[in-house]
Amino acid sequence: MKKLVASILSLGILAGAASIAVAEEGHDLKAAVEHAEKALHYPVLKPKHINWSFAGPFGKYDKAQLQRGLKVYKEVCSACHSMNLVAFRTLEDLGYSEEQVKALASEYEVQDGPNGDGEMFTRKAIPSDHFPSPYPNTEAAAAANNGAAPPDFSLIAKARGVERGFPTFIFDIFTQYQESGPDYIYSLLTGYQEPPAGVEVPEGTHFNPYFIAAKSLAMPKPIEDGQVTYDDGSPQTLDQYAQDVSAFLMWAAEPHLPERKRTGFMVMVFLAIFTALIYVTKKSVYANKEH
Amino acid sequence: MSGHSSYEPSTGLEKWIDARLPLPRLMYDSFVAYPVPRNLNYAYTFGAMLSVMLIVQILTGVVLAMHYSAETTVAFNSVEKIMRDVNHGWLLRYMHANGASFFFIAVYLHIGRGLYYGSYKAPREILWILGVVIYLLMMATGFMGYVLPWGQMSFWGATVITGFFSAFPWVGEWIQQFLLGGFAVDNPTLNRFFSLHYLLPFMIAGVVVLHIWALHVTGQTNPTGVEVKTKTDTVPFTPYATLKDALGVSVFLMVYAWFIFYMPNYLGHPDNYIPANALKTPAHIVPEWYYLPFYAMLRAITFNIGPIDSKLGGVLVMFGSIIILFFLPWLDTSKVRSAVYRPWYKLFFWIFVANAIMLGWLGSRPAEGLYVVLSQLGTLYYFGFFIVIMPLLGLFETPRRIPNSITEAVLEKSGKAAASA
Numbered sequence: 001m002k003k004l005v006a007s008i009l010s011l012g013i014l015a016g017a018a019s020i021a022v023a024e025e026g027h028d029l030k031a032a033v034e035h036a037e038k039a040l041h042y043p044v045l046k047p048k049h050i051n052w053s054f055a056g057p058f059g060k061y062d063k064a065q066l067q068r069g070l071k072v073y074k075e076v077c078s079a080c081h082s083m084n085l086v087a088f089r090t091l092e093d094l095g096y097s098e099e100q101v102k103a104l105a106s107e108y109e110v111q112d113g114p115n116g117d118g119e120m121f122t123r124k125a126i127p128s129d130h131f132p133s134p135y136p137n138t139e140a141a142a143a144a145n146n147g148a149a150p151p152d153f154s155l156i157a158k159a160r161g162v163e164r165g166f167p168t169f170i171f172d173i174f175t176q177y178q179e180s181g182p183d184y185i186y187s188l189l190t191g192y193q194e195p196p197a198g199v200e201v202p203e204g205t206h207f208n209p210y211f212i213a214a215k216s217l218a219m220p221k222p223i224e225d226g227q228v229t230y231d232d233g234s235p236q237t238l239d240q241y242a243q244d245v246s247a248f249l250m251w252a253a254e255p256h257l258p259e260r261k262r263t264g265f266m267v268m269v270f271l272a273i274f275t276a277l278i279y280v281t282k283k284s285v286y287a288n289k290e291h
Numbered sequence: 292m293s294g295h296s297s298y299e300p301s302t303g304l305e306k307w308i309d310a311r312l313p314l315p316r317l318m319y320d321s322f323v324a325y326p327v328p329r330n331l332n333y334a335y336t337f338g339a340m341l342s343v344m345l346i347v348q349i350l351t352g353v354v355l356a357m358h359y360s361a362e363t364t365v366a367f368n369s370v371e372k373i374m375r376d377v378n379h380g381w382l383l384r385y386m387h388a389n390g391a392s393f394f395f396i397a398v399y400l401h402i403g404r405g406l407y408y409g410s411y412k413a414p415r416e417i418l419w420i421l422g423v424v425i426y427l428l429m430m431a432t433g434f435m436g437y438v439l440p441w442g443q444m445s446f447w448g449a450t451v452i453t454g455f456f457s458a459f460p461w462v463g464e465w466i467q468q469f470l471l472g473g474f475a476v477d478n479p480t481l482n483r484f485f486s487l488h489y490l491l492p493f494m495i496a497g498v499v500v501l502h503i504w505a506l507h508v509t510g511q512t513n514p515t516g517v518e519v520k521t522k523t524d525t526v527p528f529t530p531y532a533t534l535k536d537a538l539g540v541s542v543f544l545m546v547y548a549w550f551i552f553y554m555p556n557y558l559g560h561p562d563n564y565i566p567a568n569a570l571k572t573p574a575h576i577v578p579e580w581y582y583l584p585f586y587a588m589l590r591a592i593t594f595n596i597g598p599i600d601s602k603l604g605g606v607l608v609m610f611g612s613i614i615i616l617f618f619l620p621w622l623d624t625s626k627v628r629s630a631v632y633r634p635w636y637k638l639f640f641w642i643f644v645a646n647a648i649m650l651g652w653l654g655s656r657p658a659e660g661l662y663v664v665l666s667q668l669g670t671l672y673y674f675g676f677f678i679v680i681m682p683l684l685g686l687f688e689t690p691r692r693i694p695n696s697i698t699e700a701v702l703e704k705s706g707k708a709a710a711s712a
Contacts, residue, residue, distance in 0.1 A: 057553060085371050151565075155371070158556060159564035166652070176553045181561070213574065253564070256374070256381045263382070264552025271548060275541040282534040289329065289526060290705040 030196035044209035047187040060258040063095040069248020072241050082133035085154035086252050089127040101127050157181035157253040182246040189242035192221035297324045326525035327532045328513035336539030337401035344394040351387040361485035363478045366441035367566040385555040392558045393547045395581035409628035410512045416620040418505040423616045425498050432491040435484040442563030447576045449476045458603040515700045516628030524697040583654030585609050590658040591666035624685025632691040646672045
């Protein structure tokens with residue numbers, strides 16, 4: 001027990017001394033990494049904020065952006081990440097026609113069967129199929145990726161959220177901040193960098209101060225400037241790719257978001273009028289009654 | 292309050308029904324002519340909100356159950372199917388998930404109102420105890436409902452909470468296995484939780500009927516705590532209470548709608564959008580926000596007390612914190628009902644509220660360092676409030692002058708308002 005206390009103390013002193021030294025050198029990031037490591041509290045840096053078109057009470061998806069995001073997903077992410085809850089038919093939300101969706105789906109092969117002879121076979125995907133997984137099963141996915149299967153992307157934009165902390169989480173009720181998922185994905189994609197001098201990362205992992213669970217992650221930097229060609233003249237930069245694919249993943253996780261907010265507005269207007277009418281009625285009923 | 296009925300059937304059909312099953316008479320006497328104190332404020336509208344929420348939860352829940360599958364390999368995806376493919380499924384599910392939270396918001400306000408105005412005192416002990424039973428049933432229902440989507444928090448929350456029972460000596464493990472239907476949370480657990488999650492709300496509805504029955508026998512309390520004495524003390528339920536309730540409910544619904552439509556996942560946990568995985572424990576397992584104060588008290592017991600180890604101690608404290616509510620009518624020794632006339636009780640009451648909120652916050656923090664110490668202090672105050680403060684205050688506190696009747700209190704207030712105007 002004494003040994004344990006002593007070692008914890010000396011570790012603390014070391015860390016304290018180290019952070020003072022770093023602060024003197026002005027290496028803020030290194031200090032932040034060490035602080036996070038000491039408190040076991042990640043990410044090292046809070047996610048950056050983007051002005052999403054789908055934020056706020058009147059938010060809706062930018063279809064051109066979703067189409068670009070789909071392109072990034074198809075050409076980059078889908079090599080490792082499945083999206084098995086999303087059906088091709090729902091891509092009509094992105095502004096594609098039925099024919100375009102059919103053509104899009106037919107680019108993929110899916111397994112079907114068994115046929116009359118009891119054989120499984122592959123065929124071209126149709127709109128009612130879901131995005132096929134790049135791996136036959138989770139075990140294969142894990143085996144191909146150092147033992148950790150890449151997570152499915154259908155819900156990733158809702159399944160990741162960095163804690164906002166007090167008192168920000170109270171303000172969020174009034175500002176309707178619900179974009180911590182896409183903000184996180186954007187920050188992670190644009191956050192890869194060389195670790196600050198003196199910070200070691202485990203072998204096979206890549207430093208990223210925005211990663212939610214540690215200072216580095218197994219996935220290498222997945223995308224670079226100019227990697228995906230856009231046909232609508234949008235800048236072919238990492239920053240643009242990251243924004244587009246984050247927006248697309250938000251759509252994949254919450255396809256009915258615009259409908260939800262539109263319905264919400266009508267409900268709020270109705271309830272406001274209803275409440276006002278009840279208020280007036282109540283006032284007149286109580287007018288001659290002291291209470 | 293009951294007794295003489297003023298219902299007069301006017302048409303032939305009404306008379307025919309009244310002679311056979313006087314249900315319209317019961318409704319008329321309970322919700323139209325029923326006399327309520329004339330000085331009820333908005334704190335007395337939470338009961339109406341709770342009734343609305345129970346109905347919302349049952350209606351949305353019945354439809355959701357038509358699309359949900361309680362089987363571990365498909366449960367998660369069946370919820371996603373509701374979110375994506377079922378017409379307005381997203382609306383039903385968000386209404387139901389946020390509805391649970393708003394049900395609890397309303398019940399906490401309702402319980403707080405009861406504590407403040409002394410609603411649990413004679414002759415309303417049974418009314419209060421039935422309320423605590425409803426609250427317990429709500430907690431069980433909410434817990435099992437959170438398991439159904441079969442996300443990471445569903446699975447691990449169920450594992451942690453059913454694990455509490457294993458702390459009891461001798462019978463603990465048997466109880467835990469009985470609840471789970473096996474040695475760990477798995478398909479049998481999900482099946483029975485779904486079955487019970489569907490059953491318990493109807494039990495709640497049944498106890499609510501008893502709760503309202505008891506209420507209509509003793510009559511409502513009111514902010515003065517003085518019982519109704521004459522007819523001038525009351526107004527008929529309709530239109531007076533009905534309209535006040537309607538206003539309270541519609542404001543409440545606006546806040547509820549704000550969450551459903553604009554921030555439906557704010558009260559949930561991101562990890563529950565990850566399918567349950569028995570091999571991967573989340574970094575922090577946190578229950579739903581409405582259990583957090585109790586979770587904080589559970590984790591506050593980090594020390595052994597004689598033969599009781601810290602685990603069992605924590606579980607006893609957690610269950611005790613709710614069991615103690617049953618004894619409230621006899622723990623409060625004060626003759627005065629309402630906190631309005633009890634200056635010291637009022638102070639301790641508001642500290643109790645602040646303490647409960649602090650415990651809720653602590654429940655969401657990791658159990659380490661200062662958080663543990665604060666949880667222990669909070670737990671001490673929680674129990675101290677019921678066991679020490681309540682019995683002693685009644686003996687030592689000097690209450691303020693109590694009005695002779697509700698009418699006097701009302702006229703005094705409006706007289707003052709008129710004089711100052």
